[in-house]
Amino acid sequence: MMNPVITLTTDFGTRDSYVGVMKGVILGICPTAQVVDISHEIPPQNIAAAAFVLRTAVPYFPPGTVHLVVVDPGVGSERQPVAFATPEAVFVGPDNGIFGALWQQARERWSAAAVQAVRLEEPRFRRPDVSATFHGRDIFAPAAAHLAAGVPLQDLGPPLDELLHLPTQQPTWETDTSLVGAVVYIDHFGNCITNITAAHLEQLGAPEHLTATVRTHHLPLAHTYASVSPGEALALVGSSGHLEIAVRDGSASHTLAITPGTAVKVEKK
Amino acid sequence: MMNPVITLTTDFGTRDSYVGVMKGVILGICPTAQVVDISHEIPPQNIAAAAFVLRTAVPYFPPGTVHLVVVDPGVGSERQPVAFATPEAVFVGPDNGIFGALWQQARERWSAAAVQAVRLEEPRFRRPDVSATFHGRDIFAPAAAHLAAGVPLQDLGPPLDELLHLPTQQPTWETDTSLVGAVVYIDHFGNCITNITAAHLEQLGAPEHLTATVRTHHLPLAHTYASVSPGEALALVGSSGHLEIAVRDGSASHTLAITPGTAVKVEKK
Amino acid sequence: MMNPVITLTTDFGTRDSYVGVMKGVILGICPTAQVVDISHEIPPQNIAAAAFVLRTAVPYFPPGTVHLVVVDPGVGSERQPVAFATPEAVFVGPDNGIFGALWQQARERWSAAAVQAVRLEEPRFRRPDVSATFHGRDIFAPAAAHLAAGVPLQDLGPPLDELLHLPTQQPTWETDTSLVGAVVYIDHFGNCITNITAAHLEQLGAPEHLTATVRTHHLPLAHTYASVSPGEALALVGSSGHLEIAVRDGSASHTLAITPGTAVKVEKK
Numbered sequence: 057m058m059n060p061v062i063t064l065t066t067d068f069g070t071r072d073s074y075v076g077v078m079k080g081v082i083l084g085i086c087p088t089a090q091v092v093d094i095s096h097e098i099p100p101q102n103i104a105a106a107a108f109v110l111r112t113a114v115p116y117f118p119p120g121t122v123h124l125v126v127v128d129p130g131v132g133s134e135r136q137p138v139a140f141a142t143p144e145a146v147f148v149g150p151d152n153g154i155f156g157a158l159w160q161q162a163r164e165r166w167s168a169a170a171v172q173a174v175r176l177e178e179p180r181f182r183r184p185d186v187s188a189t190f191h192g193r194d195i196f197a198p199a200a201a202h203l204a205a206g207v208p209l210q211d212l213g214p215p216l217d218e219l220l221h222l223p224t225q226q227p228t229w230e231t232d233t234s235l236v237g238a239v240v241y242i243d244h245f246g247n248c249i250t251n252i253t254a255a256h257l258e259q260l261g262a263p264e265h266l267t268a269t270v271r272t273h274h275l276p277l278a279h280t281y282a283s284v285s286p287g288e289a290l291a292l293v294g295s296s297g298h299l300e301i302a303v304r305d306g307s308a309s310h311t312l313a314i315t316p317g318t319a320v321k322v323e324k325k
Numbered sequence: 326m327m328n329p330v331i332t333l334t335t336d337f338g339t340r341d342s343y344v345g346v347m348k349g350v351i352l353g354i355c356p357t358a359q360v361v362d363i364s365h366e367i368p369p370q371n372i373a374a375a376a377f378v379l380r381t382a383v384p385y386f387p388p389g390t391v392h393l394v395v396v397d398p399g400v401g402s403e404r405q406p407v408a409f410a411t412p413e414a415v416f417v418g419p420d421n422g423i424f425g426a427l428w429q430q431a432r433e434r435w436s437a438a439a440v441q442a443v444r445l446e447e448p449r450f451r452r453p454d455v456s457a458t459f460h461g462r463d464i465f466a467p468a469a470a471h472l473a474a475g476v477p478l479q480d481l482g483p484p485l486d487e488l489l490h491l492p493t494q495q496p497t498w499e500t501d502t503s504l505v506g507a508v509v510y511i512d513h514f515g516n517c518i519t520n521i522t523a524a525h526l527e528q529l530g531a532p533e534h535l536t537a538t539v540r541t542h543h544l545p546l547a548h549t550y551a552s553v554s555p556g557e558a559l560a561l562v563g564s565s566g567h568l569e570i571a572v573r574d575g576s577a578s579h580t581l582a583i584t585p586g587t588a589v590k591v592e593k594k
Numbered sequence: 595m596m597n598p599v600i601t602l603t604t605d606f607g608t609r610d611s612y613v614g615v616m617k618g619v620i621l622g623i624c625p626t627a628q629v630v631d632i633s634h635e636i637p638p639q640n641i642a643a644a645a646f647v648l649r650t651a652v653p654y655f656p657p658g659t660v661h662l663v664v665v666d667p668g669v670g671s672e673r674q675p676v677a678f679a680t681p682e683a684v685f686v687g688p689d690n691g692i693f694g695a696l697w698q699q700a701r702e703r704w705s706a707a708a709v710q711a712v713r714l715e716e717p718r719f720r721r722p723d724v725s726a727t728f729h730g731r732d733i734f735a736p737a738a739a740h741l742a743a744g745v746p747l748q749d750l751g752p753p754l755d756e757l758l759h760l761p762t763q764q765p766t767w768e769t770d771t772s773l774v775g776a777v778v779y780i781d782h783f784g785n786c787i788t789n790i791t792a793a794h795l796e797q798l799g800a801p802e803h804l805t806a807t808v809r810t811h812h813l814p815l816a817h818t819y820a821s822v823s824p825g826e827a828l829a830l831v832g833s834s835g836h837l838e839i840a841v842r843d844g845s846a847s848h849t850l851a852i853t854p855g856t857a858v859k860v861e862k863k
Contacts, residue, residue: 061356070631070633071633073633073650074782075631076601076630077651077654079630080655083597083630087628088597094342097339100843101843110342113346117349131819187833188817189832189833244338245338280400280401280402280458295458327626328625330621332614359629364610364611378611379611381610381611385622385731387622512607548670550670551670552670563728574667
């Protein structure tokens with residue numbers, strides 16, 4: 057590839073040199089890489105948030121993109137450094153649950169032979185002195201850069217059969233016409249994204265016959281923010297394919313006092 | 326072009342995957358693009374701030390740069406998605422007033438034939454499924470990438486004769502020797518940038534004969550921060566060509582309690 | 595070089611267009627540059643923090659990288675704009691002490707002939723109109739881009755024999771077995787990095803025989819965060835080679851009320 061793409065998702069923030077250092081390591085190995093920041097503001101050590109942010113980004117990158125994720129509460133412990141490849145993308149990071157859902161979905165979608173994982177063990181593809189505290193620099197960035205530069209996945213270490221999969225909270229059906237989910241992520245605008253998907257809503261019926269309840273607020277299900285007046289709240293399927301609680305030109309999180317975990321019920325009117 | 330430049334100006338913040346997703350879409354279409362962030366911290370839905378930040382950046386980019394702006398309170402409503410090209414640069418975003426001043430200046434500077442606008446309508450240059458909430462990903466990023474890759478502007482949609490132009494607050498002459506303007510933007514350092522330009526000041530006279538008044542403070546007009554002692558306030562023409570109120574090695578906004586809209590008077594001593 | 599690397603370290607923040615403007619200037623001169631942000635969140639005008647952040651990044655970039663630093667409380671005053679080159683890297687910025695330690699180390703490591711500095715004076719390698727307030731845009735970004743594009747250092751201005759070197763606080767030996775240092779930098783995670791290095795610790799003895807005291811807390815010296823339970827504090831040599839005070843999965847700065855300058859004593863148990 058002429059201009060391989062490597063994305064970065066971390067909880068490092070952008071104040072220190074940590075992110076820049078990883079890019080320096082990458083460009084020393086793969087000088088033509090296009091390095092793209094997805095986010096460095098994952099809440100510290102929040103594996104679920106990292107997994108959510110990554111899943112919303114992956115489908116929009118070109119085939120062969122290498123996604124490097126370093127949210128790593130277990131650095132220095134026995135969690136494994138891993139990489140895995142699908143026919144669409146490559147993933148590099150700690151095996152702490154970040155990749156569980158992506159791995160499982162890939163295994164269901166493609167043949168097991170098309171979705172391979174390895175433990176990052178080969179010293180040639182690490183920095184010479186691996187520190188105890190910064191595997192992003194010493195293990196993961198070199199692996200991502202070598203993979204982007206064309207090194208075959210299996211050269212980086214022995215194969216793995218499974219990656220760690222953390223259970224994620226799923227919505228529950230109260231009745232056939234009433235589904236209770238929860239807010240799983242709140243974005244920069246204060247939009248509150250739930251674990252209820254467009255597929256769930258299709259089982260419930262047409263949006264105009266549904267209502268969403270969050271705390272004591274009953275909200276219409278709409279197609280766009282412009283369906284309500286500025287300052288009013290609504291529920292809609294957002295760009296990630298999940299039901300979101302939003303306030304037009306405002307912050308639903310602030311206005312409705314929603315935090316991660318707040319319950320959201322959708323039911324027939 | 327070998328390495329076309331695409332800039333991004335949004336109110337998306339950098340915490341979520343929104344900006345990374347737009348870059349993924351761009352690199353899938355134009356793999357050699359140099360994508361440059363101008364700002365993702367435009368105050369949410371603040372069209373005036375986006376227009377100001379963009380205007381301070383545009384003159385410093387190489388010819389042919391594509392400037393992509395997504396500050397879009399009307400996403401999902403009837404505002405038009407547009408692109409326009411001048412002999413120096415290309416602009417892509419919602420027609421909500423962001424581009425009004427740039428468009429008008431370009432029309433005055435060059436012939437109408439040299440400054441063309443289109444409505445972004447052609448499905449080939451959008452993502453297949455356009456969401457109701459994320460036109461940055463589905464309409465604007467693809468358009469910018471195709472334009473950077475060499476697609477002619479007129480292929481993206483039907484021509485437009487006008488872009489929306491929002492009135493901007495101009496300084497007013499109280500007398501021939503006294504001009505009253507306002508703070509329009511406060512930067513990261515707390516420098517308070519006004520709508521009074523170097524051209525206005527030339528009409529008033531030499532800086533050493535002028536004084537700036539903000540709230541109850543009378544400030545000298547100076548050439549550099551170093552004209553006053555650390556911690557002292559001054560007025561000077563900043564790097565954007567506008568009069569700024571600054572505090573040497575400090576924040577004028579905090580020290581003098583200045584907010585956007587605060588009046589600034591310049592008059593002869 | 596095909597893809598020269600230019601890094602940026604500033605106190606500009608990322609809200610305004612200042613950083614984007616410097617990148618526009620760079621790409622106009624050196625279109626194939628890989629521009630990497632190290633940090634734009636250096637505390638305003640904090641030269642010591644900029645020097646620390648830069649030093650932690652430099653060793654990880656490929657040979658020939660141009661490091662552009664703009665933390666410049668003296669912009670508009672008489673401090674000199676400089677560039678210097680070592681066999682490994684090139685540095686561009688104001689001569690206000692940012693580069694002192696790097697310059698001195700380079701002079702000690704290589705011959706004086708291999709480490710050259712110049713005053714950035716040559717008008718061909720500046721923007722035509724140099725403003726009084728934004729030398730990052732008008733002097734430093736053009737210099738960095740021309741150097742990355744292959745212009746020889748000596749073409750940019752007359753040679754300099756010395757760069758400004760600010761004294762930095764060093765740890766002091768209370769006795770042969772007791773060393774007192776200070777916290778010099780606190781990172782995004784709240785890890786508190788001291789001026790005590792791995793070399794200092796080697797003089798004291800094996801880590802298991804040492805204890806670190808910060809305020810009233812006595813902490814073990816450990817190899818990894820995983821040596822203690824989540825929420826517990828420890829001292830360890832971090833990825834920068836300096837002793838850090840950390841809390842596993844937490845913030846040492848918040849938990850132990852540590853600020854820059856807080857004393858840290860290491861002694862034999």
